[in-house]
Amino acid sequence: MESPRPIGHHRHVTTDFDPLSTPIIELAAAAADIPDLPLVSIEGQVATYGDAWTAVRETALGLRRAGVSPGDRVIVLLPNQLEAIWAWFGIQAAGAIDAPISVEAPGAFLRYLADDLSPTTVIGTAPLLARLAGVMSTPPVLAVVVGEPAAGEPIFGAGVRQLGFDELRALGASSPDTLELPSSSTLGTIMYSSGTTGPSKGVMLSQGYYATLAAVHTELFGLRSGATTYCVQPLCHIDGRSSLVNTVHVRGRLFLGTRFSASRFWDEVEEHDVDFFYYVGTMIHLVYKQPPRPLRDPARHRIGIGSSTPASIQRDFEARFGCELVQGYGMTEFGLILSQRAGDNEPGHVGGLLPWVEVQVVDADDVPVSDGTPGQLVCRPLRPHLHMLGYWNKPEATVEAWRGLWFHTGDVVVRRTDGHFEYVGRTKDSIRRRGENVSAWEVEQAATRHERVLEAAAIGVPSDVGEEDIALLVVPTALGRPEPSELRSFMARDLPRYALPRYVEVVEELPKTPSERVAKGLVRDRGVSSAAWDAEATPVGG
Structure with missing residues (x-):
């Protein structure tokens, strides 16, 4: 392993918003100042800032010589590897629009994305x-x-020009053209949201969006100049991309993994001696469930940047791993809406108000509700490049999301009297049972507190008495399968009776989105099988 470089000797990290900045502009500046310092490492491949800028410049000029024009959509279908970074930055430097797609996208879904993008x-x-x-x-x-x-014929047939990536870069290297970088307001990315219902929507992001988010993260999470960061989330997802752009912003070093592994995650955090790591709540829960083992350096303090932190284990996790978990609340459409700050990360809430975002909590008629009352979170920006430009090819969905000139997140929160916000669940991920609205998230949290439950997904299924019954699918830990009736009794400690599941089914795994969240839409499509346990002893259809 290469020794991590010292922290804090390169430059003062600014947290000022620069509405003209883009990641490409920041990379070019860093490459001029620190060309020989490592920027990113992926499976042993290391690229310096100078290497990165050369690769991006050659890719951009190569695309232009190959006929790619400003505004063209370019699909990027790659796992986490250096070429995925060169493609992303190179496409945007050429003025075109990059559209990253998960390598796990199946046929029908892939067809929809390709047809939508053309x-x-x-x-x-x-x-x-x-x-x-x-x-x-x-x-x-x-x-x-x-x-x-x-081998053989070109992949798309004889009528489609085919180049190797090295050939593309060679075209750019020999180009006499000057690379004029697009403005920060230029449409840079179409990134498809992993929504739980309906077809995914292409979120249009400006090139300035990433740089603005980096400035926000630097202030809130205490990112330091020269910091070393670790992330395993894919580059087709906003978290993976943020980890790289944030690294460029602070002129640090990023260790980018290729896939999350609960058993290896903390080993790699320690191996790379990172200052910051990125996570989603599922990762924290799965890492916590691993057998405890001594830390290499018990005095080392690290900061985790993420979301959906499991409140019930947060302090135990922090004590066990010598870290601080700081979570924010945002989405692809609107980078960061609420957030905790380093040093102020009380479990159970997603943070407070930010000076660059205006928020309200509203009822079904978009009327603001009082503190302590659940409602949908709506917001609007007070600075440029904090939010999407709209949904690609879906103007009606864009108008609906921004109705009343407020962006509707689709998430239910409660604002506490101390100004912090508690996350309740999705408006589309609630279950209507016996006249009560039940948060699927709350049911899942109650289940995963059981030592034999690794992951859980709660869904509503049709009830023979109207509305819905609650079904719970759980993945067991290495300790063995949970006994459904005992699990339900265990959950009764934290949930009202109406929120307890009628059906419990133990499964080997749950489908995931590229960001390692449970794909609730696929879980709903699956439903429960005849293997499910029924608290009311009635058969369950497949």
Whole structure:
């Protein structure tokens, strides 16, 4: 392992909002100042700031010489690897729009995304592009293959120009053109949200969005100049991208993993001696469930930046791993809306108001509710580049989301009298039972407190008496399968009777989104099987 470089000797990290900044502008400036310092490491491959800028510049000029024009959509279908970064930054430096797609996207979903985007160019490995070629209604003009090309005919047929990624860079390296970088207000990314209902929507993000988010994160989470960071979330997701842009902003170093592993996560945090790591609540829960083992350096303090932190284990996790978990609340459409701050991370809330966002908690008629009353969180920005430009190809959805000139998050929160906000659940992820609205999130939290429950997903299923009954799917820990009736009794300690599940089914795994969250839409589609235990002893259909 390479020794981590000292912290805090490169420059003062500014937290000022620069409405003209973009990650590409910041990378170019850093490459001029610290070209030989490492920026990113992925599975042993290391790129310095100078390497990164050269690769981005060559990719951008290569795309232009290959015919990519400003405003063209370019699909990027790559796992976490250096070429995924060069493609992302290079596409935007060329003035085109990058559209990152999960490598796990299946056929029908992939077809929907491709049809929605109508890309002129696609970039990916040969196997992934072959999958894309099998579902695209209209082939692209250009296909760029990362790694070994497929044998035989071009992936998309003889009518589509095909280049290797190295060939693309060589085109750019030989280009006499000057690279004029787009403005911060230019549409840079279309990123599809992992919504729980309906087709995913393409969230349009300006190039300035990422740089603004980096400035926000730096202030709230105490990011330091030269800090070392670790992240395993994919680059097709906003968290993975934030980890890189934040690193460029503070001129630090990023260790980017390729896949989350509960058993290896903390080993890698310690191996790379990181200052900051990124997480979602599921990761924290799964790491916490691993067998305890001594820390390499008990005196080392680290900060975790994430969301959905399990309140019931937060302080135990922090004490066990010598860290501080600081969570914020945001979404792809609106980078950060509420947040805790380093040093102020009480379990059970998602933070307080931020000076650059205005928020309200409203009822179903968009009327503000009083403190202590659950309602939907709505917000609007007080600075540029904090929010999306709209939904791609869905103007009606954009108008609906911004009705009344407030962005509607779809999440239910409670504002406490101390100014902090507690997350309750999704408006579309609540279960209506016996006249009561039950938060699926609350049911899941109660279940995962059991030592034999690794993960849980609560859904509503049709009831024979109207409305819905609650079904709970759980994944067991290494300790063994939970006994359904005992689990239900255990959950009764934290939940009112109407919120207890009628059905409990133990499953091997739950479907996940690219950001490692449970894909509730797929869980609802699956429902419960005849193997489910029924508290009322009635058969459950498949």
